[in-house]
Amino acid sequence: MNIIVCLKQVPDTESQIKLAPDGKSILKEDLKWVMNPYDEFGVEEALRIKEKFGGSVTVVGLGPKRVTESIRTALAMGADKGILISDPALEGSDALATAKALAAAVKDIPYDIIFTGQRGVDDDNGIVGPALAEYLGIPHMSIIVKVEVSQDGKSVKCNKPVEGQTLVIESPLPAVVTAQKGLNEPRYASLPGIMKAKKKPLEEKTFAALGLNPSEFGEGARNLKVIELTPPPARKAGKIVSGDTPESKAKELARLLHEEAKVI
Amino acid sequence: MDFSFSMEQEILRNTVRQFAEKEIKSVAREMDEREEFSYETMQKMGELGLFGMFVSETYGGQAMDYISYIIATEEIARVDQSHAATIAAGNSLGIGPLYYFGSEEQKRAHLPGLCSGESLWGFGLTEPNAGSDAGNTQTAAVLDGDEWVINGSKIFITNAATKITSGVTALCRTGTRQDGRPELSCILIERGTPGFDAVEMHGKMMWRGSNTSQLYFDDCRVPKENLLGPRGHGFYQMMQTLDGGRLSIGAMGLGGAQGCFEMALKYSHERVQFGKAISNFQVNAFKLADMALEIECARLILYKACWLRDNNKPFTKEAAMAKLYCSEVMYRCANHSVQLHGGYGLMKEYDVERFYRDQKLLEIGEGTSEVQRLVISRLIGAA
Ligand SMILES: Cc1cc2nc3c(=O)[nH]c(=O)nc-3n(C[C@H](O)[C@H](O)[C@H](O)COP(=O)(O)OP(=O)(O)OC[C@H]3O[C@@H](n4cnc5c(N)ncnc54)[C@H](O)[C@@H]3O)c2cc1C
Numbered sequence: 001m002n003i004i005v006c007l008k009q010v011p012d013t014e015s016q017i018k019l020a021p022d023g024k025s026i027l028k029e030d031l032k033w034v035m036n037p038y039d040e041f042g043v044e045e046a047l048r049i050k051e052k053f054g055g056s057v058t059v060v061g062l063g064p065k066r067v068t069e070s071i072r073t074a075l076a077m078g079a080d081k082g083i084l085i086s087d088p089a090l091e092g093s094d095a096l097a098t099a100k101a102l103a104a105a106v107k108d109i110p111y112d113i114i115f116t117g118q119r120g121v122d123d124d125n126g127i128v129g130p131a132l133a134e135y136l137g138i139p140h141m142s143i144i145v146k147v148e149v150s151q152d153g154k155s156v157k158c159n160k161p162v163e164g165q166t167l168v169i170e171s172p173l174p175a176v177v178t179a180q181k182g183l184n185e186p187r188y189a190s191l192p193g194i195m196k197a198k199k200k201p202l203e204e205k206t207f208a209a210l211g212l213n214p215s216e217f218g219e220g221a222r223n224l225k226v227i228e229l230t231p232p233p234a235r236k237a238g239k240i241v242s243g244d245t246p247e248s249k250a251k252e253l254a255r256l257l258h259e260e261a262k263v264i
Numbered sequence: 265m266d267f268s269f270s271m272e273q274e275i276l277r278n279t280v281r282q283f284a285e286k287e288i289k290s291v292a293r294e295m296d297e298r299e300e301f302s303y304e305t306m307q308k309m310g311e312l313g314l315f316g317m318f319v320s321e322t323y324g325g326q327a328m329d330y331i332s333y334i335i336a337t338e339e340i341a342r343v344d345q346s347h348a349a350t351i352a353a354g355n356s357l358g359i360g361p362l363y364y365f366g367s368e369e370q371k372r373a374h375l376p377g378l379c380s381g382e383s384l385w386g387f388g389l390t391e392p393n394a395g396s397d398a399g400n401t402q403t404a405a406v407l408d409g410d411e412w413v414i415n416g417s418k419i420f421i422t423n424a425a426t427k428i429t430s431g432v433t434a435l436c437r438t439g440t441r442q443d444g445r446p447e448l449s450c451i452l453i454e455r456g457t458p459g460f461d462a463v464e465m466h467g468k469m470m471w472r473g474s475n476t477s478q479l480y481f482d483d484c485r486v487p488k489e490n491l492l493g494p495r496g497h498g499f500y501q502m503m504q505t506l507d508g509g510r511l512s513i514g515a516m517g518l519g520g521a522q523g524c525f526e527m528a529l530k531y532s533h534e535r536v537q538f539g540k541a542i543s544n545f546q547v548n549a550f551k552l553a554d555m556a557l558e559i560e561c562a563r564l565i566l567y568k569a570c571w572l573r574d575n576n577k578p579f580t581k582e583a584a585m586a587k588l589y590c591s592e593v594m595y596r597c598a599n600h601s602v603q604l605h606g607g608y609g610l611m612k613e614y615d616v617e618r619f620y621r622d623q624k625l626l627e628i629g630e631g632t633s634e635v636q637r638l639v640i641s642r643l644i645g646a647a
Binding site (some may be wrong): 034068069072073136188189190191192193194195197198 | 271272275276278279282283290300311312313315317326327336545
């Protein structure tokens with residue numbers, strides 16, 4: 001089974017996010033970057049499928065040089081090889097352009113199943129997985145919490161949570177699956193794994209090598225335009241419900257929820 | 265000059281930080297409360313590869329550099345000192361002497377189990393009457409035919425009485441040198457050898473999740489081959505081991521200080537008094553600034569000492585400085601952090617309370633702060 005995992009590098013959720021002076025982007029200099037948490041689920045699922053069926057796991061990342069650290073982390077978890085799509089023309093690309101570049105990089109390598117995270121925790125678009133499937137002309141299943149590849153390796157059954165219910169979807173392979181929290185518990189990159197990852201192949205590909213046209217990428221080619229970024233409003237102070245007995249407190253709480261917050 | 269870590273070292277730090285946050289933080293308080301060693305986290309730490317980090321692959325180690333080992337210890341210490349103690353003592357004191365001074369046979373017999381974390385090994389230097397004055401070792405080993413007969417006792421020995429401890433290295437008096445001073449040698453004693461007993465010590469104020477014990481040798485017989493390296497080299501071997509060990513205690517100080525600082529920063533943003541987050545009062549902001557400053561200096565001196573070691577340069581003085589400085593920085597950071605937490609910092613529901621107690625060991629174990637100053641003053645030619 002040949003498995004591909006696409007991964008994105010995102011600011012660590014612990015990082016303090018500061019807006020850039022242009023009001024449309026964030027300051028990137030002081031950030032700590034990590035693998036998108038949803039992509040970690042993808043890496044873990046790929047490794048589990050490989051452990052069951054044999055085969056190989058290829059990790060594809062895209063972005064500046066620093067992204068190699070996240071790719072190496074996936075290799076340390078157990079993936080076999082890495083590809084970094086790196087080109088100056090990428091800077092400022094939107095989700096569709098990202099999917100286009102990923103499609104160009106994966107179309108020439110054999111694959112049975114492709115994982116992406118269901119979304120990046122930075123831009124929260126949730127577009128790259130489905131768009132990648134569209135560019136490759138294969139089915140996709142998004143926001144998946146369970147993946148079961150059939151014995152013959154020709155199809156896959158996935159669970160997708162919908163409004164408290166579970167939708168079970170079956171699809172022939174190859175297909176794209178976007179990973180949701182709950183799919184699995186990702187393993188750590190063990191120390192021996194980190195040492196082994198040093199020797200695993202990691203290829204860097206430019207747009208020229210992938211036959212891509214730089215004018216279709218970057219800020220100028222965006223379909224999605226960011227008009228303005230604002231920090232989330234500061235949280236208002238909480239309210240302590242007073243009363244002499246639990247009953248009277250509950251009554252007061254119900255009144256506040258009904259009359260003030262208007263949620264019940 | 266290059267102050268950057270390698271990519272592998274960065275990945276290692278991320279991995280160990282994630283592991284510590286997820287697997288250790290959640291159990292640390294309970295283990296402290298119950299004064300118990302956790303076999304469950306021990307197993308997980310072994311599986312991650314936290315034992316035998318600087319040992320070659322031949323003996324089941326991870327073949328990383330010393331800096332990597334120090335990074336890992338620092339990250340574990342950032343969430344819990346007891347677990348960091350298990351790792352620091354396990355690597356520097358348990359595995360270290362066997363790896364650096366053991367015969368091929370001894371290494372093959374003991375290292376694979378220790379490097380996988382399936383077993384632990386103690387380092388018995390301190391005795392009831394030989395603490396800072398470690399040369400005054402009383403435990404005696406007498407050669408009788410093909411066996412050493414050992415009598416005496418050791419105290420405060422880390423990792424020596426767990427269910428998975430497979431043995432200890434003990435510094436013993438094996439005779440008298442020509443100059444009349446005692447001849448000291450290291451001998452390996454396996455768990456289960458008749459006449460050898462390891463008894464866990466209870467009632468500690470700090471490191472309550474780490475295993476500390478007293479060792480008793482009563483006509484304990486081990487084969488002649490259990491001598492570690494040449495006869496009479498024991499004191500030198502122990503001192504060499506402590507040079508490396510001091511870097512790991514430094515890492516515990518640095519990681520612990522970082523943990524105290526992060527708790528203080530977070531809490532002082534959240535705590536509102538007089539209508540403002542308390543971090544807005546300059547007296548508090550300056551405490552945080554001092555902590556950040558001292559942590560930065562501690563980081564520089566510790567990693568410089570590691571760099572010297574990794575590059576085969578003398579590092580005894582820097583190791584003593586790093587151990588001394590990092591423990592004192594953690595002392596000041598723990599103190600500031602509790603102060604910023606006010607009354608809550610004195611309650612067990614806040615981890616900083618545990619850090620405040622745990623810190624004290626760092627100024628005492630592996631050579632007290634006074635002994636470090638003694639070492640430094642000698643090495644700068646002052647005394
Ligand atoms: C939890 C824990 C774990 C430990 N783990 C180990 C272990 O794994 N293996 C091991 O061998 N030991 C271990 N130790 C022992 C530790 O290394 C000793 O406690 C330490 O070396 C100090 O010895 P002491 O306690 O006998 O104090 P003492 O040597 O009696 O010192 C008492 C005081 O006198 C001062 N002092 C002594 N001599 C001088 C001097 N010449 N000049 C100025 N001041 C001096 C000291 O600095 C100290 O302040 C551990 C201790 C603890 C508490």
